[in-house]
Amino acid sequence: MKAAGAATPQMLRRVNAHAVLAFLRTTEVATGTDLMAATGLTRASVIAVCEDLLRRGWITELDSGRGPGSVKGRPARRFVLNPRAGFVVGIDIGAATTTAVVADLRGAIVGRASRTFRSAGIPARERIDVVNQACGEALAEAGTGPSTVLAVTAGLAAPVDRQGNVLVTKQFWRQFDVGLRTALADRHGWTVLLENDANLAALGERWRGSxxxxxxxxxxxxxxxxxxxxxxxxxxxxxxxxxxxxxxxxxxxxxxxxxxxxxxxxxxxxxxxxxxxxxxxxxxxxxxxxxxxxxxxxxxxxxxxxxxxxxxxxxxxxxxxxxxxxxxxxxxxxxxxxxxxxxxxxxxxxxxxxxxxLGDAIVTVGAVRHALDYVETHALELDLTAGT
Missing domain, CATH: 3.30.420.40 (ATPase, nucleotide binding domain)
Incomplete structure (x- = not known):
């Protein structure tokens, strides 16, 4: 009988893939030796993870060349993240405007668009339409489409619990509880994560700010x-x-x-x-x-x-x-x-x-970081067919 909380092979594969992708996102090229040092994994585990990620399209392998990671004279294998294997969308939804950005798997912003809500009291469906239009325009600027999006994070000016539920005990907060997750999932098949805007600002600042x-x-x-x-x-x-x-x-x-x-x-x-x-x-x-x-x-x-x-x-x-x-x-x-x-x-x-x-981009930077964390954690469960 398996002990409660014991790690399964599937869980270990997911954790290892997350660690490898997180490091590759921060570096141009990595050898097996580089990945071992960064992740603490054994050489066998690193190679197994990289082979899996290669098959799935997350990374590519460069032509071999001799380097410091060579073993017994053989050239070291060199791995590179495929940054356009898929994309993430970060959204900042305020009371008056919304901004959507599209980022590649390195976190580079490749598309951005903003839209204004007609009024604060517009119906939920109209608010969703405006957010969806901003996402579409940002994707168009990025030269890609909805089918390449692996995850979306939306920042709201309202408290959001760990399950993504909006706290609606104040009237101002209620305007953000519009069913965005379900609506964008129905329209595009997207995984949509909701988070408080200040929380995302903290993630963004810790990632790329002061x-x-x-x-x-x-x-x-x-x-x-x-x-x-x-x-x-x-x-x-x-x-x-x-x-x-x-x-x-x-x-x-x-x-x-x-x-x-x-x-x-x-x-x-x-x-x-x-x-x-x-x-x-x-x-x-x-x-x-x-x-x-x-x-x-x-x-x-x-x-x-x-x-x-x-x-x-x-x-x-x-x-x-x-x-x-x-x-x-x-x-x-x-x-x-x-x-x-x-x-x-x-x-x-x-x-x-x-x-x-980071100025007024602080929330979207954090939203991108939040979405990338989800993608790296769930990489082995995501289909990159559209993105590649």
């Missing part, structure tokens, strides 16, 4: 409203219903009072009392850089507010690094000196604070 390789990382999407993605000991935190990182608690934090974001507050605070905002956040930051006293005062208020927010995160989670992300990230560089000066007043566990270099 938090590369950091195991205890928090990314705060801070443009219009604040939400956080939390990585602890290298693992993305979800919580019981997917709401880990939600920042509604900021209404109870002294000196903060709401989850309003940097861009929203910059517009509101720069406007004259009683008048609607007429200047965009980017212009407020530019005015402060030019010495406008009113704009400088706004940035000072923002630095203290964000310092209090980051301190609350530092007290609860104790990350090594906190990243300010989203469309406001470029402007947020101006806030960093003030934030770092104030943080020791609010917390004894001061993290490193940076602004993301």
């Amino acid at each position: 938090g590369t390789g950091v195991d205890d990382l928090v990314v705060i999407l801070a443009s219009e409203r604040m939400g956080a993605g939390v990585i602890e000991s290298g693992r993305l935190l979800h919580g019981h219903s997917g709401a880990a990182g939600e920042m509604g608690y900021l209404t109870m934090i002294e000196g903060v009072g709401s989850a309003d974001g940097i861009a929203y507050l910059a517009r509101e605070w720069y406007a004259r009392p009683g008048e609607p905002p007429t200047v965009e956040a980017r212009a407020v930051f530019a005015a402060a850089a030019a010495g406008d006293p009113a704009a400088v005062a706004v940035l000072d208020r923002l630095a203290e507010r964000v310092a209090r927010v980051i301190a609350s995160v530092a007290i609860m989670v104790n990350p090594e690094q906190v990243v300010i992300g989203g469309a406001v990230a470029e402007s947020a560089h101006a806030l960093l000196p003030g934030i770092m000066e104030l943080l020791p007043r609010f917390t004894a566990t001061v993290p490193r604070v940076t602004a993301s270099p």
